[in-house]
Amino acid sequence: MKILRPISIVLIIIILAYLPQVIEKDSTINLLILVFLYISLASSWNILGGYTGQTSLGHAAFFGLGALAARMLWIQGFPILPSILAGGLLAVAFALLIGAPAFRLKGVYFVIGTLALAQILSVTVSNLFPTITSIPVEDLVAYQLAPRYYLFLGLACFIVGAAYLLANSRLGLGMMAVREEEDAAESLGISALRHKLLALGFSAFFTGLAGGAFAYYHVSYYYQMPFTPIWSLDMLTMVYIGGQGTILGPIVGAVFFVGLKEFLVRNLGEYHLIVFGVLFILVVLFLPGGIISVWNKIQNALARRSISNAVKLSPEEER
Amino acid sequence: MVEAVVQNLVFGILLGALYGLAAVGIAMVFGVTKLLNVAHGELLMFGGYASFWLFKLLDLDPFLSLPLTIIFLLLIGAVLYQLLFVRMVKMPEEEKIKNTMLVGFGLTLILSNTALLLWTADDRSITTSYSGAAFTILGIRFPYVRVAGLVISLICLFALQQFLRRTYTGKAIRATVEDWEAASAVGIDVHKVYLLSFLIGTALAGVAGAMVSVSFTIEPAMGMHWTLKSLIVMVLGGVGNFMGTFVGGILLGATESATAFFISGNYRQVVGLVLFLLILIFRPQGLFGAKGGKQ
Numbered sequence: 001m002k003i004l005r006p007i008s009i010v011l012i013i014i015i016l017a018y019l020p021q022v023i024e025k026d027s028t029i030n031l032l033i034l035v036f037l038y039i040s041l042a043s044s045w046n047i048l049g050g051y052t053g054q055t056s057l058g059h060a061a062f063f064g065l066g067a068l069a070a071r072m073l074w075i076q077g078f079p080i081l082p083s084i085l086a087g088g089l090l091a092v093a094f095a096l097l098i099g100a101p102a103f104r105l106k107g108v109y110f111v112i113g114t115l116a117l118a119q120i121l122s123v124t125v126s127n128l129f130p131t132i133t134s135i136p137v138e139d140l141v142a143y144q145l146a147p148r149y150y151l152f153l154g155l156a157c158f159i160v161g162a163a164y165l166l167a168n169s170r171l172g173l174g175m176m177a178v179r180e181e182e183d184a185a186e187s188l189g190i191s192a193l194r195h196k197l198l199a200l201g202f203s204a205f206f207t208g209l210a211g212g213a214f215a216y217y218h219v220s221y222y223y224q225m226p227f228t229p230i231w232s233l234d235m236l237t238m239v240y241i242g243g244q245g246t247i248l249g250p251i252v253g254a255v256f257f258v259g260l261k262e263f264l265v266r267n268l269g270e271y272h273l274i275v276f277g278v279l280f281i282l283v284v285l286f287l288p289g290g291i292i293s294v295w296n297k298i299q300n301a302l303a304r305r306s307i308s309n310a311v312k313l314s315p316e317e318e319r
Numbered sequence: 320m321v322e323a324v325v326q327n328l329v330f331g332i333l334l335g336a337l338y339g340l341a342a343v344g345i346a347m348v349f350g351v352t353k354l355l356n357v358a359h360g361e362l363l364m365f366g367g368y369a370s371f372w373l374f375k376l377l378d379l380d381p382f383l384s385l386p387l388t389i390i391f392l393l394l395i396g397a398v399l400y401q402l403l404f405v406r407m408v409k410m411p412e413e414e415k416i417k418n419t420m421l422v423g424f425g426l427t428l429i430l431s432n433t434a435l436l437l438w439t440a441d442d443r444s445i446t447t448s449y450s451g452a453a454f455t456i457l458g459i460r461f462p463y464v465r466v467a468g469l470v471i472s473l474i475c476l477f478a479l480q481q482f483l484r485r486t487y488t489g490k491a492i493r494a495t496v497e498d499w500e501a502a503s504a505v506g507i508d509v510h511k512v513y514l515l516s517f518l519i520g521t522a523l524a525g526v527a528g529a530m531v532s533v534s535f536t537i538e539p540a541m542g543m544h545w546t547l548k549s550l551i552v553m554v555l556g557g558v559g560n561f562m563g564t565f566v567g568g569i570l571l572g573a574t575e576s577a578t579a580f581f582i583s584g585n586y587r588q589v590v591g592l593v594l595f596l597l598i599l600i601f602r603p604q605g606l607f608g609a610k611g612g613k614q
Contacts, residue, residue: 101596104603107412107413107416108416109603112550113599113600115550116547116551117596119592120593120596123585123592233424237421240417240421271432273428274429276428277428278429280421280425281421281426284421284422285406285418288418
């Protein structure tokens, strides 16, 4: 059984990598790119919000900074991969700058504080760079969807993989300890601030990389656009819908989020956001652990059933 | 020059009064029930539209129609509370905040898009016969409608404080804030207290919305902006002290207009936010919160 999981993961990735050869419609490829982007974002957010328990509404800042740096370097003529890396590093630099003061805030104050931080950056960027950024014509002629698809696929795999390794490392265990009970973790010698800062650093770095990839993908947008708070809200939403503090949760959440939105846009037109809001509230109210919790419940129920079956069959019980 | 500075400050204070009023509403709900209603700005928007359509269709003066606007908002508030928020009041605090925020985001989508479908994205505002009128003191203009906004905000605040201080129900609310289990043990219906507090918050959002539609403009996407301002002001003034919250609103309004005047209109929001963050970090109980008060 244990070997099944890695094999199925590799199979899925191979199928996903093969898809552009089969799919001819650009809109489908674009939709998949969006799914990968959102998986990357949700998984990055989950490191801080899910595993370390620090609900941030400021991640749009990291995404925006990543996009800003990568876009500027790339348009200047730098190769794309180092530009994206620079975007991730800029996001980390900002994260470490604001980290220590931000973590003085707890609970709802941290949420509002990070929202305010991102908002400051968003307004400042819209003042400094009020224009639209477009890919230069010579690059636009060479614009192809396939390399972007592979970039996003690779990014999503990389971030999910990194999150998995992190969650199963000593560091990840420390982060979860901090989430569960900060004082208890401190008493065991786990520095809460250090773990929060590291979680924030990783989370911001990956979000920044996603921003860089976004800058490579999007043909033209306002510089401020990736800084708008809606990105932070979407990340939080996807993680909670899928199941926070799990590897699979953000993936399920992102697929559900993008898929449902796309489905509603196609079928309901201008009503789609209202219906989306209603469905969203229903998920929050009736699936408090996220979609992933349904799966866990089914598994538990099955396990219980097989145990009770086994108990029934055992001769000791008959007597 | 001096006149221009003072004039600017006056406008800032008059706008700040509405920030304060909106924030007192969100603080009332958060302080008592610990429900963080991020759809507060949308409720405010509905208050604005109620006032606007009462004026447009029935020719009702926006100040005279305030009771109708409040009733409309109370109905919305009661439906939202009974349908959604009542399910969350009993949750442990962390989970409660998380869930109310999520439900609030969902509501934000529903309410703002409903308004968009019903009333289009156009900016609207109420233009009465006296809208442009103002009185002048020492060369400083005081537009009647904006001053009325300040006065009505103060009346609401005063009424709320007297209600909490003097009436039996008000005392029950305060007792519930102190310790809901003890309050429940002495026979206070905690659920009723929560519902009432939520309704008071909604009603205040309605009044603030009506005032915004008379003095400024309303549109379906305004909610996020007002929620953010309310949250900031709530933290700025300190939770649990409505006078402090209100003064926090006025401070934010004044800071914003001073920034617009001395630095640049583009940065009015930024300076307010920076101020907010500094206060949050160095004085987490808020400017006027009790020292050592619980966060």
